[in-house]
Amino acid sequence: MEKPWSGRFSEETDEFVEEFTESVSFDRELALEDIRQDIAHVRTLQKAGILSEEETKKIIEGLKGIEKDIREGKFEWKRELEDVHMNIEAELIKRVGDVGGKLHTGRSRNDQVATDERLFLKKETEEIINLLKELRKALVITARNSIDLILPAYTHLQRAQPIRLAHYFLAFREMFLKDTERFLDCYRRIDELPLGSGAVAGVDFPIDRHYTAELLGFNKIVRNSIYATADRDFIAEFLFVCALTGMHLSRLAEDLIIWSSEEFSYVDLPDKLCTGSSIMPQKKNPDVLELIRGKTGRLYGNLLSLLTVLKGIPTAYNRDLQEDKEPLFDSVKTLKGSLIGIRKVIEGLSFKEHKMYPNAGNFVLITDVANYLALKGIPFRKAHHIAGSIVAYLIEKGKRLEDITLEELRSFSELFEEDVFNLFKPENVADRRKTYGGTAREQITKLIEVALREEGLK
The missing domain is CATH 1.10.275.10 (Fumarase/aspartase (N-terminal domain))
Incomplete structure (x- = not known):
């Protein structure tokens, strides 16, 4: 041919x-x-x-x-x-x-393909932003419905301090809100028309690029013909935001995978979003969440692939740039699927309060014992040491913090009074965190109201 x-x-x-x-x-x-x-x-x-x-x-x-x-x-x-x-x-x-x-x-495939890619990315970015919004809505609704559930927050995957479950879901809502902002910011740089730049030097026909931009719905025109045909920064930036969003999805998926295990048993995943084993009849595998976690590696790889292609090519267009498309298309498909999958999981979660609540007690409450002493005038570092000594004592005795007597506490400090036992309920400790952004019920209630308005749910 x-x-x-x-x-x-x-x-x-x-x-x-x-x-x-x-x-x-x-x-x-x-x-x-x-x-x-x-x-x-x-x-x-x-x-x-x-x-x-x-x-x-x-x-x-x-x-x-x-x-x-x-x-x-x-x-x-x-x-x-x-x-x-x-x-x-x-x-x-x-x-x-x-x-x-x-x-x-008056056109080259060099400016033609760059224009196609920008048109494609404008459409796909808008779709991803909408999917992120639907996910944020699901997180806010779940937070509203779980505000009275208490569980331990974890640092180093060790029980740390009691929080309301709603606080956890609002944290991820913030992450996905920032991801949305990054996509919106990225969109501004995608929304520039390269058509009319020719192969590299511009066009020698009297075409009106502003008219073309108006027809295609572009807000700006790329001002330099070399940059217009050689640039793939807008794709690299898009792939970075996809990768970062994927990282947030992966961390959420990891938590839910752990929480759904029998060792934690904090949540139950909907059957329709899980699969079984070909050999072990008892298995209920969180495959959707595991694939979301795994596919984040594809998002990282696609970004690195394009950056590697771009780093060594001479200015301007080179055939190497053909290699920008498969990573782009794959990241779009992968991220959209992951966003849909995680939303479906969130909407179908059920929670096991009888498993969460006990784990939010015992030594998870000890930080507030140290703070109790600090409020009595003991320097915090010394109060911390006293609280740590109480933990060591209870471990040796095989007792929980809730089982300690006032007499035992006073053997560590005479400043302990009956009111210290108010700190032995996880909900009381959580609700002491009343600073803006804290896990106290009154703060979470306010932020849920804000989130409901921002997401158009109220």
Whole structure:
């Protein structure tokens, strides 16, 4: 098959080269963006007087016919035509005749593909932002419904201090809110039009790039033709935000995997989101959560892959940049799936208070015993030592903190009074954290109200 550049060459392209260099097997993901761009470019050419009204109409009708076939899965993609752009252009010429060959006037595949990718990323970023919002809503509703459940917070995976479960879910809501802000910020830099930059030096036809930007819905125009065709920073930044969001998803998934184990048994996962074992009948495996955790590695790998491609290529466009698409498409698919999966899990969780509450007592309360002494005037470092000595004593005696007597406490400090026993209830200790952002019920209630309003749930 004749190539669009065949005039320069004396030999036909080797079949290996066709197979090795083709990208249509994956870049056809950009087909609808490519046709949308084509139509805008044709209208721009008409405005510049390069195409007549009749030619413009004929080309656009041909493109819309191709678009229909693509949407219906009827379009035949040809590997020998290399990429999505040439497949569409060749089919257009076949359908409308030589006038279809005017489509590529004043344009290079270098600015064409960069435009497709930005159009694709604008759409996908908006979808990811919406998925993040749905996840945040689920977290807020779960927080509201679990405000009276007490469990230990963990540091170093050791029981630390009692918190209300709602406080935990609001923490992840904050993480995903920051992720949303990063996607919104990234979107601003995606929303710039490179089309009209040509191969590298600009275009020598009188096209109006501002008009094209208006047709395609871009807020800005890339101001330098070299940068416009060589830049993939916007993809690298997007992949970084995907990776960071994936990290938050992975940490949430890890917690829920641990909490659903029989050793913790804090939560029960919905059966419909788990799988079983082919050999062990008792198993209920948290496969969705495990895959969310595992797929975060793909998000990291995709980011590193693109950064490695970009680091050594000379300015401006090089064929290496073809390698930007598969990591991009994979990260989009992976992150969207993970966001949907974790939301479904959150919405289906049930909690086991009888397992959580006891673990929020005993030595988890001892920090407040030290604080009790500090409020009595003992320097905190000394109060800390006394509280630690109480822990050592109780471990030796095989007793819980709740079982200690006032007489035993006074053997460590005469400042202990009856009121110290108010600290031996996890909910009382949690509710002492009344500073803004703390785990006290009154603070959490206020922040849930704020979150409900921010998420449009109230």
